[in-house]
Amino acid sequence: MSIQKRILELIHREGPLTREQILQKMKVNNDLRKEFKTLIKNMVKEGQLYKDEEKKFHIVSKENLLVGTLQGNEKGFGFLLPEEEGVEDVYIHETKMNSALHGDRILVRLREKREGDKRLEGIVEEVLERSTKTIVGTYDDAGKFGFVIPDETRMGTDIFIPKKRKMGAKEGQKVVVAIDKYPTPSRKPEGRIIEVLGYPEDKGVDVMSVAYSMDIPIEFPKEVLEEAKAIPDTVPANSLRARLDLREVKTFTIDGADSKDFDDAISIEEKENGKYELGIHIADVAEYVRENTHLDREARERGNSVYLLNKVIPMLPEELSNGICSLNEDVDRLTLSLLVEIDIEGNVTGHKLAESVIRSHRRMVYGNVSDFLEDNSKVHYSLEGFEEELLTMEKIARARLKKRNERGNIDFAFAEPNIQLDEEGRPISITVEDRRFANQLIEEFMLLANETVAKEYSDKKLPFLYRIHEEPDEEKLEVLNSIIRPFGYHLSVSEEIQPKDVQALMKKIKGKKEELLISTMVLRSMQKARYSYERDIHFGLAAEYYSHFTSPIRRYSDLTIHRVIKADLNKQLTSKLIARYQSIFPDIASHVSATEKTAQEAERKVADVKMAQYMMDHIGEEFTARVSGITGFGIFAELENTIEGLISYHSMGEFYHFDEENYRAVAEHSKKEFHIGDEIKIKVVAADPIKGRIDFSLGGEEDGEESREGNAGKES
Structure with a gap:
């Protein structure tokens, strides 16, 4: 029995005890007193124990107490978001906050429910952990x-x-x-x-405010920069020994026009048997960033690079990310190459992984490649001499996409904003990002590499990090079914749901009025993709094996598995090293999942800030929009260019309530309804760049006359 369990059993048996009483009753000798005190302190932090005013420790689960995170509100009150699954949020009045701040991990005592209470209420007993530094x-x-x-x-x-x-x-x-x-x-x-x-109006202040507010590290420590500067900026000849030399193979990169760090390059050569050798060449960052160095520890802490429009906060210093690790044009670079034997129909018949050296012969841009693939007469000078390779790759990529779709790949296809900034960082245009095939071509080959590598190392049963996306749980699917049923759709939950089932639903709603609502609700029913030491499916990609292998410059997960691959290729995976990887990989998976989430939130916040800045010049103007979200306090509407604003119920002329079961807003007297996907007229009322918030009101002749009445429009 663990010491923690012995302490819990002791308190359960004898009632609340002081720390000294616990130590005495457990007969802790002087040599172990310090360790026991630390253990008890940690049990309080973890929410297992609670210390009262008499300094006696209680078992949290026996005292009508809950542990969780405080979600504050600008009006002063807050909610406990419990760590215990299945427990509803707890309302905390502003006078019961006990100095807790938004984001703190807190211990809350529940108030007994009285007749007529609609929600749990509580008081903050103790702040277990301050989240805000x-x-x-x-x-x-x-x-x-x-x-x-x-x-x-x-x-x-x-x-x-x-x-x-x-x-x-x-x-x-x-x-x-x-x-x-x-x-x-x-x-x-x-x-x-x-x-x-x-x-606030100074260049870059808005973006840096977001980064600092989310504790994203900006500057690299001195010792990290010193290590980076000590690495040669060219590939020394002695590092090429035993590497596969691919410098004569026609290799190129395809990236965005503003990209400066190039993780991946591709090549293709026809073989004598009529098939092709598709080369997917990934920067060998692990050759330069060795384990337990300052560079490595900093990269692990950051977890990933963060891309905030025109500001990149890199995982690695520029000397590596834009220099020796980047697959720049016309220079030798060390790589891990996956050489795939594949036919024109996209069938893979073999593959090989190797430490290699390449020389990228051309740096291409997505737009130019897409122009050529859409019209073969549009050959940008950067593509000259590579036309045949690009056309062959296009055929293979389209075949691979078809195969993925046949197995059940789910494409949500939500519009992404393209925010253009001027030299001062001010937004000058916001449009919908084009989804063109050059991007898809690279994506298909990177997906192929990620799946191939994941399967090989799963089969080898070696320590690895996987990118997993578990199937949706049954409860969320039941909620989804209740929403889509009135439209005539249904997802079976009696058997294990398959990606093809969701894909079939997405195809049925394509182009229908209810598409946005159902797409949004399907996405909400999905689990979040994450990193894991244990292999599982990637439901969204309908992939049995999946990893992140292709971006070690900007993702620590990829750098981690590169180390496994290199050790395996060089016969260096000793039992001791395997045991160490087994012990540290679960923590790495958890940490990089968290840093990825932070990066995504920061990217969204910066986009919100820029959109609010952009709309400040459009206050008072009217636009056509679609209802994109419905809440208890108002509806969200999205313009064609993806800018979203809130229409509060207070501004809508009469009282509305949120019918959560049918996902609609209903007016109390007129019975007007708003549903996700409805087309409405809006007026821009306000924009707050600091909060990244935009407020709309209903526009048009009759404030929401284009909303549907009663149950009209609910048929599919």
Whole structure:
């Protein structure tokens, strides 16, 4: 029995005990007292134990207590989001917050439900873990002292700044503040300014504010930069020994026009047997970033590069990401190459992995390649001499896409924004991103590589990281069915759902009025893709084996499996190394899943900020939009270029309520309804670039006259 279980059993048996009583009753000798004290402290942090005012420890699960994360609200109240599955959120009145801040891990005592209560309510007993160490906000100067007003309004408080700790900040500037003293019931939090970002309208301040607010590391530590600078910027001859030399093979990259780090290059050669050798060449970052170096530890901590429109926060210093690791044109580069034997119909008949050296002969851009594939007479100078290779690759990529679709690949095809900025970082146009075939061509080959590598190392039963996307759970599918049933659709949950079932539904709704609603609800019913040490399916891709192998410059997951592959190729996978990988890979999978989520949230926030900036010049104008979301406080509407704004129920002329079961907003008196996908007229009312929020009101002659009434329009 573990020590934690023994402590829990002791308290369960004898009731609340002080730390000293626990140590005495467990007969802990002096040599182990420190370790036991740390263990008890950790059990409190983990939410297993709770310490009362008499310093006695209670078992949380026996005391009507819940552990979870506080979700604050700008009005002062909050909600506990419980860690225990299946427990509803708990409302916490602003007078019951006990100095907890948004994002804190807290312990909440539930109030007994009274007759008429519609929700659980509670009081914060203790803050178990402070989540916020730094805050981004606007400096408000008060002479002898100042305050920072957080951008994150859910913090519910500003931060007091003593005069000596203002770091020269001026009124109205955006700053980063470190919290030195957390709040008490009688005192605001106190902090010191550690970075002055500049005025909100200064170039880059908006983007950097988002990055700092999400604790994304910006600068590299000195020791990391020193290691990076010590790496040669050319490939030394002695590193080519025993490598497969592919420098004479016609190899090229296809990337965005603004790309500076090139993870992957491709090549194709016809073989004597009439098949092709498709080369997928990936930067051998592991050759330069060795385990347990400063570079490696920093890359692991960052987890991935973050792309914030015109600002890249790289996983690796520029000397590597844009230099020696990047597959730049006309220079030797070390790679891991997957050489796939494939026919023109996309059938794979063999493959080989090898440490290699390549020389990219051409740097191509997606737009130019797409122009050529769509019209073979449009040959940009960068494509000259590669026309035959591109046309052959197109045929194979289309065949691979067809095969993926046949096995059940799910394509949600939501519109993505293309935000164009001027030299000062201001948005000048927002359009829908084109989905052209050059991007698809590269995607197909990268998918092929990721699947091939995952299957090989799963078969070898070696430690590995997989990219998994588990099948949706039955409860979410039941909710989905309740929404799609009125339209005449159904997904079977009596048997194990298959990707083809979802794919068939997506095909049926294509072009229908209900497409946006059902696509949105299907996506919400899906699990989130993540990294895992244990192999599982990738449901969305209908793939039994899947990994991330193709981007080691910008993803630590890829760098991790490259190390396994290289050790395997070089016969260096000893039992000791395998055991070490087995012990650390689960933690790496969990960590890089978390950093990926942070990066995605940051990218979305920056897009929201730029969209709000863009719409500031369009306040008062009317547009046609589609209802894109429905909540308890209003409906969201999306313009054709993907800009989204909120129409609050308060602005809609009469009271509306959210009918969650049928996913609609219904007016109390007129019975007007709004459904996802409805076309409406909107007027731009306000835009807040700091919050990344846009407010609409209903436009048109009759404020929502284009909404549907009663049950009209519910037929498929």
